[in-house]
Amino acid sequence: MPRAFLVKKANVSPGKRNWSELPDHERGDVYIPASIFPPSVLANEDEASPAEAVPLCLTKQTLPERLARAELPSCTALGQPxxxxxxxxxxxxxxxxxxxxxxxxxxxxxxxxxxxxxxxxxxxxxxxxxxxxxxxxxxxxxxxxxxxxxxxxxxxxxxxxxxxxxxxxxxxxxxxxxxxxxxxxxxNKRHLCSFCGKGFNDTFDLKRHVRTHTGVRPYKCEVCDKAFTQRCSLESHMKKIHSVTLQYAYKERRNKLYVCEECGHTAATQDELQLHITSLHPDSALLKAKGPRRGNEGPDGEAGADSDDTTGSAGQ
DNA sequence: TGTTGCTTCGAAGGATTC
DNA sequence: GAATCCTTCGAAGCAACA
Known part of the structure; x- marks a missing residue:
């Protein structure tokens, strides 16, 4: 049994979420903890994407306990570049x-x-x-x-x-x-994590980082159902655990996997995801974030709300 | 204590969008 | 043409195990 499936100690470092605590069947291919985006948080979108909304570490009382524990120590340096x-x-x-x-x-x-x-x-x-x-x-x-x-x-x-x-x-x-x-x-990092306040130079870096707080794991091993936050983690897992090397053509782009960050629903196209959010999450701030990319937003963009950062591997 | 597997993140190349 | 997005590589750190 791969050690990856072993449950880690509860005493994880404060800087990391320990989604390994959860059985893989609960994480699924795109595991998203319930209520990871409290409406109170998502409501603040005037100047930032949901991922860049009010730093949650400053409003921990509004968060579920498990999320509050996700606070990265870097919060302590908030306001201190x-x-x-x-x-x-x-x-x-x-x-x-x-x-x-x-x-x-x-x-x-x-x-x-x-x-x-x-x-x-x-x-x-x-x-x-x-x-x-x-x-x-x-x-x-x-x-x-x-x-x-x-x-x-x-x-x-x-x-x-x-x-x-x-x-x-x-x-x-x-x-x-x-x-x-x-x-x-x-x-001066332009893209700040709403959960911990950590700054990133690139929107995608922020989006990728936010997954560590939300628990979204878009990359699923089809062999053992273990899911990962990053593709390279999956590919490394496949290679080391299953001796399967995922091969793609040079610069081949995988099919994108659009993930609803409200419920974890995955869609093959952005339109499909839009339809899903419209029908099931009409009040979602994510829906508002799906507007024109550069219409009424600041230079930071909306990247944090995008679920299209999650691209599925070709095998999915 | 060394190894292994996983997590996280910095950063560059290239593709895509505006 | 510039900005943004996506992919990819690689490194550091951690937990668990031998």
Whole structure:
């Protein structure tokens, strides 16, 4: 019996939900805890998606106990944006967490595929200089650094990707790649988790993170019915446990699986999901969030309300 | 204490939408 | 063309077990 099926101790770290407590038949392929989105929470959608609504960790009394326990220790740092890294070259993300009185630091050293200059200029990056290559980082983002400049204009690099990050000196082929990369250096995370307040640079990262609070597990192993929050987890499970390697064509896109976050119902198309929500959850804030993507919403988008982040594997 | 399986998340490449 | 979304890879950390 795979250990994955063993019930973990109840004393889980506060930063993680322990959906393994639940039998797989209850989680199903798309397990969603009941009442995970109290109406009081979903009602607040003026400026943010449901996932970006009022941080629940600030209103725990409105939550079911089990959800309240889902509060990540990062809540303790709400309103306290992380200090900028002492060394801007570090691609180390430090998450402060606390276990009761004990606070610990979880660090992640990201080894990216970004291309570093093979012969980096020994002179320090002129991050504060006027950008030459142009930057798309909006002033409102609070990002203090310039995005960079075309590396082709910098000295002796041969065939180097044209856009270089002035902070970490990585090179990118496209300006948009560089622009997005610069978010990594931005301490102001635009997309905040409504449950714990943790910020993310990308809407999809937020959506993916929210699943850890909601318990939505869109990826189901068809062999043992165990469900996972991320596809890579499923594929890893399939490979290690069942010795089944899911193979897809290069860049093949799986069929999308639209998940109703009210009840867990899955639909093959967005229209079908829309119909489902309209008929069964007419008061759902998710329904409102299904409006025009950029019609009346802020720059943050509505991603948190989207259930289309859940793409089913091809085998489903 | 080492191994294994799972969870979570950062980040880049590419596709899609606006 | 820019912004957003999706996919993918990889790493760190944890729990459970040998």
């Amino acid at each position: 992380p200090s900028p890294p002492a060394n801007q070259d570090d691609v180390v993300e430090v998450q402060k967490r606390s276990r009761g009185d004990l606070e610990f630091v979880r660090s992640k050293i990201k080894v990216t595929t970004g291309e570093l200059l093979s012969d980096p200029d020994p002179t320090p990056p002129h991050a504060a200089e006027t950008p030459i290559g142009g930057t798309a980082i909006p002033p409102s983002s609070g990002f203090p650094y310039s995005a960079g400049r075309p590396a082709a204009q910098t000295s002796t690099n041969r065939a180097a990707p044209p856009y270089a990050c002035q902070v970490c000196r990585k090179n990118f082929q496209h300006q948009r790649m560089l622009n997005r990369h610069m978010k990594c250096h931005n301490e």
